């Protein structure tokens with residue numbers, strides 16, 4: 001009996017693994033098709049000055065709108081793409097699309113708003129990242145200040161010399177480099193001295209719990225302190241209500257990003273918003 005249940009167990013896990021592999025394979029094929037059919041879009045979420053309430057820049061967030069309808073979150077398909085070669089093609093598409101959009105908005109007089117893009121580990125470690133970004137900027141007549149990049153702490157842990165080289169070259173060209181989801185990875189603070197970065201984005205889990213949890217407040221205060229000591233800008237992610245906004249402001253965060261200020265929006269809605277801000281000569285004050 002014992003033996004039988006063991007084999008059943010084995011079969012069960014095997015079957016599950018196989019189902020997952022099939023699902024993953026189908027997802028990769030659907031994503032390849034999505035690229036061909038133009039089903040990917042960039043949405044944009046503004047980052048607002050914690051002090052003045054002005055919109056300073058926007059983060060580009062990938063969305064997949066399959067023909068069948070609905071929308072697939074990047075949290076679902078980016079990890080799959082990262083396990084295949086596909087992330088490089090998707091990443092190149094994101095770079096190209098963000099540059100194209102930035103150039104279009106600049107031509108319309110919306111020159112102040114940098115677009116920050118998220119880069120995956122594979123992309124940042126790729127020996128050609130620097131050259132590809134440079135080429136994309138040049139193709140669209142952009143400056144290095146027009147586009148920023150975000151990478152997570154976990155990407156830094158797996159850093160090779162290629163990654164460090166890319167970051168150094170981008171930094172020296174004047175590109176903004178943010179550490180995303182700061183505080184949730186397994187990196188140590190010494191990474192801040194090793195890697196050239198310009199801002200820290202404190203993960204939204206701390207922002208979410210800060211009003212009720214002294215430990216989350218303490219971690220946020222420490223992140224702001226060390227960030228400022230190192231001359232970095234500190235961004236609070238995922239601000240969802242007034243209480244969190246006031247708290248991150250009091251803690252000294254420079255910028256806020258979250259549903260309470262703006263949700264990620266389609267390009268056209270973003271353009272309307274930025275256009276209205278330029279006419280007003282000021283940002284939104286909540």
Ligand code: C2E
Nearest residue numbers: 061062073074075078094118119120238239240258259264
């Ligand atoms: P992220 O870079 O940390 O982006 C912030 C995420 O938080 C976004 O989720 C955004 O929609 C969400 N968010 C913003 N404000 C709030 C809020 O107030 N409350 C809550 N609960 N969430 C908020 P999204 O768009 O689903 O993206 C998830 C992740 O997927 C991103 O996290 C990023 O790591 C990755 N991603 C998105 N676009 C790209 C891309 O173009 N390339 C790569 N490699 N990764 C991407």
Ligand code: MG
Nearest residue numbers: 059118150180
């Ligand atoms: Mg990000």
Ligand code: MG
Nearest residue numbers: 180181201237
């Ligand atoms: Mg983040």
Ligand code: MG
Nearest residue numbers: 180181203204
């Ligand atoms: Mg995140």
